[in-house]
Amino acid sequence: xxxxxxxxxxxxxxxxxxxxxxxxxxxxxxxxxxxxxxxxxxxxxxxxxxxxxxxxxxxxxxxxxxxxxxxxxxxxxxxxxxxxxxxxxxxxxxxxxxxxxxxxxxxxxxxxxxxxxxxxxxxxxxxxxxxxxxxxxxxxxxxxxxxxxxxxxxxxxxxxxxxxxxxxxxxxxxxxxxxxxxxxxxxxxxxxxxxxxxxxxxxxxxxxxxxxxxxxxxxxxxxxxxxxxxxxxxxxxxxxxxxxxxxxxxxxxxxxxx
Numbered sequence: 001x002x003x004x005x006x007x008x009x010x011x012x013x014x015x016x017x018x019x020x021x022x023x024x025x026x027x028x029x030x031x032x033x034x035x036x037x038x039x040x041x042x043x044x045x046x047x048x049x050x051x052x053x054x055x056x057x058x059x060x061x062x063x064x065x066x067x068x069x070x071x072x073x074x075x076x077x078x079x080x081x082x083x084x085x086x087x088x089x090x091x092x093x094x095x096x097x098x099x100x101x102x103x104x105x106x107x108x109x110x111x112x113x114x115x116x117x118x119x120x121x122x123x124x125x126x127x128x129x130x131x132x133x134x135x136x137x138x139x140x141x142x143x144x145x146x147x148x149x150x151x152x153x154x155x156x157x158x159x160x161x162x163x164x165x166x167x168x169x170x171x172x173x174x175x176x177x178x179x180x181x182x183x184x185x186x187x188x189x190x191x192x193x194x195x196x197x198x199x200x201x202x203x204x205x206x207x208x209x210x211x212x213x214x215x216x217x218x219x220x221x222x223x224x225x226x227x228x229x230x231x232x233x234x235x236x237x238x239x240x241x242x243x244x245x246x247x248x249x250x251x252x253x254x255x256x257x258x
Contacts, residue, residue: 005032005094015212016071016171027052027064028073031087032094038103039090043076043083072174079106088173159190166197167217168206175218183221196226 007029012018017025030052035041041048045061053059065085068074075086086108160180164173185193200206206214215225 003033003096003100005029007032010094012239014171017073020067023053023056023059024064024067027061028068028087031068031074031085032090035087035090036083037096037100038105039087039094040103040107040255041085042105042226043085045138069174072172072176075108075174077108077166079110082106084108159185159187163190163193164217166194167180167220168201168211169214169217172216172218175216176221179218193226196228197232200225200228 011025017028027048030041031041031048034048034051043065045065046250047063048065049056049059053061065074065076069076072088074088075085077086082105084105163180164170164176165177183189200251215223220226
């Protein structure tokens, strides 16, 4: 059962979706309508396609879902035999109706996360409640499970959340979190990262043009950019610098400094 959801203007300025095929944006929006009040739904590509793209036979929903997962818009995960999707930051942008039923889908923290699923799109569709997104199993070749040992502790989650809050360009959160897990920083390294961000956030390259040249957070982490040397102060400024601060009317005459 589709539900009414909100859409914000900022969606159209997202730099990842903005340069991708517009069908990815439509799919992402469509998932909001199919998700429950916690932003979760069953990972059933055929049923999702039937709900969102009923007239587009050539759409490869499973591949598109994997793209959204890879770029940090959703998480595809498995709990037991069930496969699910969670829309990231759903509750930050949506206000479900007060009478909407509670979610019956397990949280992603209870399962294994993977970008690929087992099954084929041609398997038999099974019977399910009317509000379910049940259909055939998922198409793909394998399920890439993350071992429990690689699932971050509460300390790691807390530090990543603090990093994400500090970083000025919030795109590709899923990819950034994967890089963060690889680094597994302690409090000392987190302090270094925070200090480097405080310096780099004031650099002209990060400030100009609305911050469009700020690296993606996953790139910044993978390249260890907190180790970059801070820019050195510029030498004496050029002779044509600061015209707007000069007094051109000294002694009642206009003075031009060259």
